[in-house]
Amino acid sequence: MSSDTLAPARPAVELEGITKRFPGVVANHDIRLAIQPGTVHAICGENGAGKSTLMKILYGMQKPDEGQIRVNGTDVTFRSPSDAINVGIGMVHQHFMLADNLTVLENIVLGAEPKRAGRLDVARARKRIKELAEAHGLRVDPDRLVEDLGVGDRQRVEILKVLYRGARILILDEPTAVLVPQEVEELFDNLRELKAEGLTVIFISHKLDEVLGIADAITVIRRGTTVASLPRSEISSARQLAELMVGSELPTPETRESTVTETVALKVDGLSMESDGFRPVPKGTSIRLYADKLKAEGKRLLLDDVSFEIHKGEILGIAGVEGNGQSELIEAIMGIRQAHGGISLAGQDISAWSTLKRRESGIGYIPEDRHRQGLLLEASLWENRVLGHQTQKPARSGIWINRRAARADTQRIIREYDVRTPGADTLALALSGGNQQKLIVGREMSGEPAFLIAAHPTRGVDVGAQAAIWDHLRDARAAGLAVLLISADLDELIGLSDTLHVIYRGRLVARLDPSDVTPERLGGYMTGAITATEEM
Amino acid sequence: MPAGLYRALLTLAGAVVAIVLAIAISSVAILAAGANPGDAFAAFFNFGETTRAVVNSITTMLNRAVPLFIAGLAVAVGFRMNLFNIGVEGQYRLAAVVAAFVGSTFVAPAWVQIPVIIVVAAAVGGLYALIPAVMKVGRGVNEVISTIMLNYIAINLAAFLVRGPFVGPRPAGQLTISTPQLPESAWFPNLNFIFEMFGLPAPRGGGLWGFLVVAILLGIGLWIVLERTRFGFDIKASGLNASAALASGVNPKKMVISAMVLSGAIAGLIGLPEILGSTHAYNTNFTPGLGFLGIAVALLGRNKPAGIAIAALLFAFLDRAQGPLQFANVPPSVIVIMQGVIVLLVVIFNEITSRMALRSEERRAARRLGTDKPVEVAA
Numbered sequence: 035m036s037s038d039t040l041a042p043a044r045p046a047v048e049l050e051g052i053t054k055r056f057p058g059v060v061a062n063h064d065i066r067l068a069i070q071p072g073t074v075h076a077i078c079g080e081n082g083a084g085k086s087t088l089m090k091i092l093y094g095m096q097k098p099d100e101g102q103i104r105v106n107g108t109d110v111t112f113r114s115p116s117d118a119i120n121v122g123i124g125m126v127h128q129h130f131m132l133a134d135n136l137t138v139l140e141n142i143v144l145g146a147e148p149k150r151a152g153r154l155d156v157a158r159a160r161k162r163i164k165e166l167a168e169a170h171g172l173r174v175d176p177d178r179l180v181e182d183l184g185v186g187d188r189q190r191v192e193i194l195k196v197l198y199r200g201a202r203i204l205i206l207d208e209p210t211a212v213l214v215p216q217e218v219e220e221l222f223d224n225l226r227e228l229k230a231e232g233l234t235v236i237f238i239s240h241k242l243d244e245v246l247g248i249a250d251a252i253t254v255i256r257r258g259t260t261v262a263s264l265p266r267s268e269i270s271s272a273r274q275l276a277e278l279m280v281g282s283e284l285p286t287p288e289t290r291e292s293t294v295t296e297t298v299a300l301k302v303d304g305l306s307m308e309s310d311g312f313r314p315v316p317k318g319t320s321i322r323l324y325a326d327k328l329k330a331e332g333k334r335l336l337l338d339d340v341s342f343e344i345h346k347g348e349i350l351g352i353a354g355v356e357g358n359g360q361s362e363l364i365e366a367i368m369g370i371r372q373a374h375g376g377i378s379l380a381g382q383d384i385s386a387w388s389t390l391k392r393r394e395s396g397i398g399y400i401p402e403d404r405h406r407q408g409l410l411l412e413a414s415l416w417e418n419r420v421l422g423h424q425t426q427k428p429a430r431s432g433i434w435i436n437r438r439a440a441r442a443d444t445q446r447i448i449r450e451y452d453v454r455t456p457g458a459d460t461l462a463l464a465l466s467g468g469n470q471q472k473l474i475v476g477r478e479m480s481g482e483p484a485f486l487i488a489a490h491p492t493r494g495v496d497v498g499a500q501a502a503i504w505d506h507l508r509d510a511r512a513a514g515l516a517v518l519l520i521s522a523d524l525d526e527l528i529g530l531s532d533t534l535h536v537i538y539r540g541r542l543v544a545r546l547d548p549s550d551v552t553p554e555r556l557g558g559y560m561t562g563a564i565t566a567t568e569e570m
Numbered sequence: 571m572p573a574g575l576y577r578a579l580l581t582l583a584g585a586v587v588a589i590v591l592a593i594a595i596s597s598v599a600i601l602a603a604g605a606n607p608g609d610a611f612a613a614f615f616n617f618g619e620t621t622r623a624v625v626n627s628i629t630t631m632l633n634r635a636v637p638l639f640i641a642g643l644a645v646a647v648g649f650r651m652n653l654f655n656i657g658v659e660g661q662y663r664l665a666a667v668v669a670a671f672v673g674s675t676f677v678a679p680a681w682v683q684i685p686v687i688i689v690v691a692a693a694v695g696g697l698y699a700l701i702p703a704v705m706k707v708g709r710g711v712n713e714v715i716s717t718i719m720l721n722y723i724a725i726n727l728a729a730f731l732v733r734g735p736f737v738g739p740r741p742a743g744q745l746t747i748s749t750p751q752l753p754e755s756a757w758f759p760n761l762n763f764i765f766e767m768f769g770l771p772a773p774r775g776g777g778l779w780g781f782l783v784v785a786i787l788l789g790i791g792l793w794i795v796l797e798r799t800r801f802g803f804d805i806k807a808s809g810l811n812a813s814a815a816l817a818s819g820v821n822p823k824k825m826v827i828s829a830m831v832l833s834g835a836i837a838g839l840i841g842l843p844e845i846l847g848s849t850h851a852y853n854t855n856f857t858p859g860l861g862f863l864g865i866a867v868a869l870l871g872r873n874k875p876a877g878i879a880i881a882a883l884l885f886a887f888l889d890r891a892q893g894p895l896q897f898a899n900v901p902p903s904v905i906v907i908m909q910g911v912i913v914l915l916v917v918i919f920n921e922i923t924s925r926m927a928l929r930s931e932e933r934r935a936a937r938r939l940g941t942d943k944p945v946e947v948a949a
Contacts, residue, residue: 461928
């Protein structure tokens with residue numbers, strides 16, 4: 035668990051007690067880890083576990099509030115990434131930062147150009163790049179334009195860029211997210227060569243198979259803190275790792291009466307979505323055949339044959355590592371993105387309706403990112419109350435916005451949902467995250483919705499507001515509301531849901547009973563360590 | 571102090587500081603041009619010696635302000651939802667030439683003739699603005715590029731129309747080419763009676779354009795639409811946060827089309843005060859550049875009708891000094907420098923004051939809720 039079980043050499047990177055707070059939340063808490071030189075060290079954890087904050091701290095993009103960073107045994111403080119580069123730390127970002135219209139050579143030297151008489155010394159740059167590429171087995175043609183390169187080559191350019199600046203410690207942030215399997219193998223070969231040259235690689239991922247395939251040591255982060263740090267040899271299976279990621283103690287749902295009724299409120303049938311934009315299904319084929327054809331062509335589907343029913347009084351939870359189709363599912367149900375397949379609300383097919391009509395017919399929506407989709411930050415609270423309800427009572431009368439009624443109803447939400455604000459005319463940005471979220475929950479619950487999408491309803495919200503929001507969801511459920519709950523917080527999912535589905539790569543891979551789910555199984559499904567065929 | 575009042579005072583203070591700074595910077599420009607800043611600023615306030623001269627000066631200023639105000643409104647409709655209609659210039663010129671020609675083809679009572687001309691102008695402006703809107707919605711063409719390009723087409727098309735199909739008879743010795751003269755029923759009655767009410771002499775020439783009344787009504791109407799109706803709310807929401815508007819059921823395509831067409835329709839009216847009020851035809855001396863000035867006026871007026879009115883009056887006040895500045899031996903291009911500097915500074919100060927207002931709002935809310943400290947989530 036601690037560094038002393040690892041090799042005795044002086045660690046290349048050592049973090050001790052790193053803590054980083056953001057207003058209202060702690061992103062990292064007492065992070066401890068030691069990374070041995072000349073190894074590939076994987077850091078894994080779910081999205082939102084605090085991996086990216088940790089990496090930003092290590093790369094000088096953010097300053098920790100507490101704790102100590104040591105590189106090769108020396109204490110360091112980073113004010114900016116250039117400080118990190120100076121001590122030999124380099125970062126390969128998940129999204130490539132390359133100029134498409136420049137050559138590989140130009141991209142690599144950009145910002146650190148060797149100059150002769152004020153001009154770029156191409157010969158020297160080329161020689162240096164050649165040396166680096168040969169030493170580390172990173173084959174790229176320095177004179178090609180980056181726009182002509184494939185993803186794998188671009189990644190090699192990114193790595194060369196970092197090496198060119200003298201990095202001995204490389205951070206790779208989800209490097210395989212954009213690669214196809216063969217490219218992943220090539221990347222791993224490159225990483226092994228780097229390791230053989232004595233470089234240290236920090237590999238961030240939540241893909242367990244890959245972590246097990248490449249890492250010499252693995253650190254697991256959960257809820258902002260390091261929960262385990264083990265050499266690869268001590269981990270026997272992906273399941274064991276999955277369990278560490280999800281946590282060994284899952285909350286038991288409180289015993290309570292089921293309010294699930296027989297009436298289906300929302301039915302989703304065979305929902306599918308292409309990754310490269312909606313195209314109508316060719317005439318004469320069914321959605322299934324079309325989807326199979328796309329898959330046969332090697333295209334990934336964002337949503338793949340998703341079907342479920344939510345009854346009145348039921349909360350259906352969807353668990354999954356972020357980016358497995360949750361956002362797409364929500365946007366398809368809301369009519370923001372076009373998808374194939376059927377969606378019906380109270381028996382009525384709504385799949386061709388506009389977002390406005392869906393909202394008018396009783397769909398409420400607590401968006402996953404309240405600042406992006408839920409609020410007009412520079413508008414008053416009562417105007418935010420109108421948002422999404424601009425065609426409904428009490429916000430509207432004829433072509434007019436009924437300001438008085440909207441204000442009065444905002445006062446009601448402020449009262450009933452305990453929104454701490456000086457008044458209904460305050461701008462939304464003046465409120466804390468929790469109070470903004472309570473306002474959104476209050477707004478989406480008004481007008482007696484028949485169905486509510488709650489995406490991460492308590493993300494970035496303080497404990498008090500979290501409990502309040504959970505209570506409101508429970509009360510609404512008891513009153514017959516059907517809820518689709520999407521969350522990364524397992525407490526929330528297991529504590530609230532009547533039914534739990536797991537989404538993985540756009541497919542619902544398992545249906546679980548929240549009262550007897552084991553962390554092993556849940557984690558296994560969420561990370562793809564257990565495939566559907568294995569158990570079902 | 572109520573938050574609204576605080577914000578208004580802060581905005582006012584920002585504008586005053588911006589204008590004082592603009593005067594200081596322009597003084598440098600005037601000195602560089604070899605003139606005396608004191609003389610120049612005296613010229614701005616020199617409305618003339620006699621009462622008649624003062625009345626004429628005020629009329630010139632108001633007559634200049636009316637089209638600037640309408641142009642500012644046209645631009646502001648788009649700006650409110652981050653839609654940059656740079657094509658106001660082309661829209662108003664094309665609308666003016668078509669409306670002037672259509673108005674000259676028939677004779678009807680004034681209460682029919684004038685509204686028909688107004689409707690034709692608005693329709694032409696709106697339809698011409700529909701082109702970039704459809705291109706944006708259908709193919710994602712950036713409206714800035716397409717409207718700038720359409721300006722060239724419109725300006726040259728208007729020049730062709732007035733020389734070709736829409737040309738009217740030209741009296742001997744007349745150099746300007748124009749559309750046929752409008753019948754008298756299309757002449758918008760002037761407002762000279764206001765001066766006469768105060769026992770002042772009537773201004774010379776076309777007098778105070780009656781279209782001022784239409785402009786004021788248009789400003790009030792637009793304020794109601796933007797601030798009180800559902801359509802205005804949708805525009806505001808789209809401008810403040812497009813993805814939140816989309817998630818709330820606002821159809822972005824519909825909004826782009828309707829805002830662009832509304833903007834173009836208002837733009838179509840820019841040329842009418844001049845045509846209906848004094849020239850009674852579209853001629854080759856027709857005032858150009860109002861569409862581009864409208865962008866500056868809208869920026870200065872923060873896209874709000876009342877602010878745009880003040881901005882239009884300020885620009886008109888500066889423009890009026892063309893003559894007096896020449897008499898004071900100051901190059902009149904000083905006016906353009908001042909207008910540019912004012913717009914730039916006001917935009918900067920608007921940004922500063924609105925940030926100050928937002929910060930104070932946050933502080934105020936936090937103070938009022940002294941007990942509500944953010945609670946840490948146990949990790």
